[in-house]
Amino acid sequence: MKFSVVVEVQLRAGVADPQGATIERSLPHLGFDGVSEVRVGKCIRFVVDAADEATAAREVDDMCARFLTNPVIEDAVVRVEALVG
């Protein structure tokens, strides 16, 4: 079975995010007031072939721990969805 996977990599809470801070400082210059807590991450999409959703999720968690994130500064939110058809 094929599953569509989205891995959202973000800096851990408490880790300084210079990109987010720069964007947050820039927005008021364009007239966008009231924006806070800007955090910049990255999004990795792929398709994985696995027996079932739980197996796919386990495999993706392992990928995150060993490769897709640097656990010292990053963590990930993972979405796994069965591909229809």
Added chain:
Amino acid sequence: MSVRVGVVLFPGSNCEQDVIEAVSALGAEASLLWHGDDSVGDVDAVVVPGGFAHGDYLRPGAIARFSPVMSAVAKFAGDGGPVVGICNGFQVLTEAGLLPGALQKNQGLKFLCTTVEVRVESTDSALTCAATAGAVLRVPINHFEGNYTCSPDTLAELRADDRIVLRYVTNPNGALDDIAGICNEGRNVVGLMPHPERACNDLLGSSDGLALVTSLLVAAGAVNQTG
């Protein structure tokens, strides 16, 4: 017999010749170690040089750590061999788990290409054993992701064990505790963001890096004699 230094070459490395020039000028024998080889051969020290290994894809060092040569480098380090990671090489060593912590984007989001002053904080490491404690060295930096960070526990450990070997006199990139370079528990693996190999000749603006490169060769010589 002269000391043999292996310089790792990844696709995207760009400081390997600078390292070869610097160690050769001091009488060492330098050779390149291709990232796809699974051995470091018969060397007394390994340098992981600066650059953009594997294009810095995903994160600096994230792909490089899986190059076959890195298993051999880890084994060499595990056996006590001196290993130094400079700039991108430091990032590779942290990703490979040979050094703790991580290098983040610089505070201020600027690529920094300048000369900084670093202070030798500990002379008990493979890269500082022939330097003078407290000496201030003028060494170039050249990085976008040199902002060292680690967990509070790791920082406490680094401080308690005197493993912060180099600190910036004026912090250029936001690095935690002004850290410019650290070593592992065995003190034979050292990572630093500044480029001592580019400060080994007065013609280049500074020869202060000689104290560090010489230290590496002294550490390598010690291995050569005992091993």
